Amino acid sequence: MADTPQPEADENWWRGAVIYQVYPRSFADSNGDGTGDLAGVRARLPYLAELGVNALWFNPWYPSPMADGGYDVADYRDVEPVFGTLAEAEKLISEALALGIRTIIDIVPNHISAAHPWFREALAAGPGSPARERFWFRPGRGEHGELPPNNWPSQFGGPAWTRTTDPDGTPGDWFLNLFDSEQPDLNWNHPEVRAEHEDILRFWFDRGAGGVRIDSAAMVWKDPLLPDLTDDPAAPHPYIDRDELHDIYRGWRRIADSYPGARILVGEVWLPDAERFARYLRPDEMHTAFNFDFLACPWEPARLRTSIDTTLAAHAPVSAPATWVLCNHDVTRTVTRYGRADTGFDFATKAFGVPTDLELGTRRARAAALLTLALPGTVYLYQGEELGLPEVEDIPTDKLQDPMYLRSLGTNPGRDGCRVPLPWSGDVPPFGFSPAGAAEPWLPQPADWAARTAELQAADPASMLSLYRAAVRLRRELQRSPAGGAELGGGPSDGAGGGLDGEPADGLHGALSDGRLEWLGSAPEVLAFRRGGHFACVVNLGAEPAELPPHTEILLTSGPLAEDGRLPQDTAVWLHV
Structure with missing residues (x-):
């Protein structure tokens, strides 16, 4: 493998990165106790390098009673024993970096565990x-x-x-406790609370962390008078998007900037107001924030185009890169959501027993993968999305652990269905997630996941995994400058899977290296845009096959074209135009 970047080597690695989200309990179990751990992640680092990702974002790995999947933190300076040790976390950060992969850890500033x-x-x-x-x-x-x-x-x-x-x-x-009763909210008016979290940042940056993801970032500061919520839209919200938050994150940014290279701050910011959202991304605050408008957007051309335009417009004044994500540990998995009559996502409407066409959802998810990876900015990939895993909706009720399910008295299915342990190999559970003879996984895996294992998909050029490998590799190649400099996003330089043979063709060098996007003329049900001088992405969401724009080469498709060369419904293509 070619020389890999160190933290100080590429100040802009985060602006066009592909970041893989690891839910530690469900990624890989090395010791057979049925729960994923850091040793399991270390053993699978070659898989992640081959996928071509630039960074890993870990959901909390700290000591925790697990009342809310680790978001009830009892100690920020150690590792939950079921996941491993602090020394193992340090090894993981170092070994990943040796492969050109940075590590982003999760910080939960709104609350701590009742066991803290x-x-x-x-x-x-x-x-x-x-x-x-x-x-x-x-x-x-x-x-x-x-x-x-x-x-x-x-x-x-x-x-x-x-x-x-x-x-x-x-x-x-x-x-x-704005979340579970085992998660008491902190009072950020108190100087010790602020000083403690700033010290936690330094603790992990000192150990090589490339950044932090800030959980519930817009909910941290409360009106000290604790007024009732009202229906008055003009009244300031007592605990969401308070102006006082920005001073907190400016302090965090000063700490991040005091370390070599770019140690990034990534906010979980759920806000409908694009202008208010962008305030968190000013040059002295966070580097990026999650784009939940796109994540929740239905599979509809007009809605998707509006979401893309609104997102890019909101980020432009603060010169921050947009982020694109289809799924995470909190929302219904993409192939399931896109296979339903209602393809959007809303916590309030999540329910049991919604009819799903997984074949349709998978076809749309493949097209969405090429759409997101062609957009300017950062892409987040939740573990298992590259395998096309569906939501598991038949977990026995006595196995469900999510407080969202428990506190709703079973009316809300909760989030366990997207947190089921990954299938790596073999024909029967635990599909290589745990070693032979291990305890049952902490959540049961469906028997039909034998057809979705990473091992099986790696050998199938038409699989979802092969598509993601090809797309991530090609995206990286098209981020390189004509002079052969480092691509935006840094990361491994020899990942496997499709893409161009050798160097990009003339006009494709650097096509995906900046934040520009130009919409091309197309039918209303088609999304078509140009990046750089000669790269185009076309996605057909209409019922009829669509004509492709004039092009010199088909770079990658999410599915086969029609016999006459047109683009079928729910299919995407990357073109040299």
Whole structure:
């Protein structure tokens, strides 16, 4: 393998990167306990290098009671024993970097675990104590304090408040938890809370982390008066998108910038207002933020084009790259969602038993893969998307663990269906996820995943895995400058899978290296755009085959063309034009 970039070698690696999301519990189990671990990831690094990704984003790997899949963090400076050790995390960061792959870790600033020493201290200290000032403890409303302090709802259902019990056994104060009752919210007005998180950033940057993903980034700061939510659209929201947040992230950016190379901040920012969203991406704040408008967008040409245009327009004033993601650990997997009558995503409408055409969803997901990888900016790929894994919707109810399912009393199916352990090889569960003779995986795998294993797909040039390998490799080749300089996104230089033979053709050098996109004239049901001088992506979402624009070469297709050379429905093509 050619020389690989070190952290200080490429300041712009993140602007056009392909970043692979690893959900550690479900990626690869090395020791046979049924749960994925860091040693399992280390063993699969060659697979990730062959896929061609530039970075790995890990969901939390810290010590945790796992009340919310690790997003209830008990200690930010260590690793959950079921995943491994801190020394193993350091090895993983180093070994991945040796393959040109950076590591992004997850930070959860809104809340910690009820098992965290701070919260245990607060409970023991009692009402009015300094230890409780790091959180939001309040007396209840009502004659005997029996009602929550305000009407805020939990993101997982029910009220966002949990009542404590005083040492004498009587009901005590309430504490705020915008998520699960095992996840008390932190009070970011408190200087110790801010100082602690800044030190956590330094701890992981010192160990080579290439960046941090900031969970629930727009929910961290609360109005200290804790007012009720109202229906008044003109009233500022008491805990979403508060202006005070920006000073927090400016402080984080100063820390990131103090390290060599680009150590990036990636925000999970769910906001409908594009202008408000872009404020988080100003040059002294976050580097990028997730694009949830595109993720939730239905498979409809007009809606997709609007989402792309709106996203690029929002990022342009702050010169930040857009991000594109089809799926993550919280949403219905792409091949399932795209195989339904309603192809969008909304937590509020997620339900059991929705009819799905997986063949249709897979065809659309293949086309969507080429669409996203052709767009300017960063692409996030959730583990298993490259295998075309569907949502698992028949997990026995006694196996479900997601608090979204448990707190809704079973009315919401939750998120376990997209978190089922990956199938690597073999004909029967656990499909190489665990070694022979291991305990059952923490979530059961469907028997029909034998046809979707990574081993089987690697040998099939028509598989989803082969498509992703070819597309990521070709994307990287087309990011290189004509002079042969490093491509935008850095990363491995010899990944396998399709693409061009040798150097890109004239006019294709650097075609995907900047943020420009030019729409081409096309029928309303067709998305067609040019990147650089001579690269085009065309996606047909209409019922009838579409004519291709004049071109000199077909670079890659998501499926076969019609016999007359036209582009079939739900198919995408990359062209040299």
